[in-house]
Amino acid sequence: MVPSGTEAASQPLVDIRNLQKVYKLISGREINALNGLDLTIKKGETFGIVGPNGSGKTTTMKILLGLIYPTSGEAYLFGREPGDNEVQRQVGYLPEAPYFYEFLTGRELLHYYGSLCGVSKDIIAKRTDDLLKMVDLYDRGADMMIRFYSRGMRQRIGIAQTMINDPELLILDEPTNGLDPIGTVQVRQFILEQKKQGRTIILCSHLLSEVEAVADSVAILHRGNLLATGPVAQIVPESKQWQLVVTDLTRDAIGTLKKEGINLDIHGDVITYLSEDMDDVYKVLGRMRDAGGKLVEITRPQPTLEEQFLKAVGEDDLSRTIAKLQR
Numbered sequence: 584m585v586p587s588g589t590e591a592a593s594q595p596l597v598d599i600r601n602l603q604k605v606y607k608l609i610s611g612r613e614i615n616a617l618n619g620l621d622l623t624i625k626k627g628e629t630f631g632i633v634g635p636n637g638s639g640k641t642t643t644m645k646i647l648l649g650l651i652y653p654t655s656g657e658a659y660l661f662g663r664e665p666g667d668n669e670v671q672r673q674v675g676y677l678p679e680a681p682y683f684y685e686f687l688t689g690r691e692l693l694h695y696y697g698s699l700c701g702v703s704k705d706i707i708a709k710r711t712d713d714l715l716k717m718v719d720l721y722d723r724g725a726d727m728m729i730r731f732y733s734r735g736m737r738q739r740i741g742i743a744q745t746m747i748n749d750p751e752l753l754i755l756d757e758p759t760n761g762l763d764p765i766g767t768v769q770v771r772q773f774i775l776e777q778k779k780q781g782r783t784i785i786l787c788s789h790l791l792s793e794v795e796a797v798a799d800s801v802a803i804l805h806r807g808n809l810l811a812t813g814p815v816a817q818i819v820p821e822s823k824q825w826q827l828v829v830t831d832l833t834r835d836a837i838g839t840l841k842k843e844g845i846n847l848d849i850h851g852d853v854i855t856y857l858s859e860d861m862d863d864v865y866k867v868l869g870r871m872r873d874a875g876g877k878l879v880e881i882t883r884p885q886p887t888l889e890e891q892f893l894k895a896v897g898e899d900d901l902s903r904t905i906a907k908l909q910r
Contacts, residue, residue: 596625693714700747742773755787829879837854
């Protein structure tokens with residue numbers, strides 16, 4: 584059921600309610616790709632979806648695009664159901680492994696997609712040049728057939744085609760695939776620029792540091808289940824602990840400090856002490872200096888999205904998965 588005009592106006596740009604997707608295999612076995620997923624994404628928000636392979640990230644995106652249908656539950660974009668023509672005109676999509684017509688040049692490809700989106704020829708011509716420059720293909724790929732493109736060039740033209748219809752919503756599935764470090768930074772800058780222009784962005788990436796750098800909010804999926812969601816600042820809370828790092832403490836000095844109940848983390852010559860109390864940190868530092876220790880730094884290390892991700896999905900579970908893959 585499509586919400587009424589009044590309801591749609593009060594809804595977020597993307598609204599997912601109790602979404603379930605079950606794949607039935609020829610063998611009769613069933614795979615639960617999504618288990619009652621609930622998500623809301625506000626207009627102008629950059630929203631990261633992260634999770635291990637098989638967690639349901641791409642399935643969620645394909646349902647939003649109307650490429651596959653959910654087993655149950657509801658999903659709305661712009662207050663309408665996925666697949667609606669008005670919705671499609673407002674969306675730009677980069678799949679994880681994009682495939683393009685090999686015999687077209689980069690310029691021809693953008694013209695082709697622009698015409699499919701109903702963009703006028705004059706606007707397509709201007710926008711094509713701008714987009715080719717944006718992805719650094721104007722001088723070295725615009726008039727080359729896609730069949731001769733490297734993997735990185737294919738990814739760049741894929742990013743360009745997401746913008747040919749000037750969409751309000753960008754759905755990017757692993758946008759840095761095949762890109763070198765410079766290309767990865769350029770993608771980050773592209774996302775930040777689109778964010779600045781008010782576009783809503785759904786970003787799926789295994790590079791959690793990149794998601795953390797650009798996303799306003801994030802959802803962590805695992806085996807079709809939503810483990811955590813919310814603003815990045817909420818998922819990755821500010822650290823309350825101070826970290827004291829010193830060197831040149833003798834074994835005897837370390838032993839004495841431990842006997843006093845001071846909990847030290849020792850890695851070779853580097854000794855670390857953690858405490859939420861700054862006065863306590865300076866007190867321990869004084870004891871260490873008296874014992875001949877040399878101060879390296881006092882910092883408040885911040886947790887990362889990657890650390891929170893590992894906690895959410897379970898490090899033991901991931902270790903078992905990696906072990907299976909390595910057999």
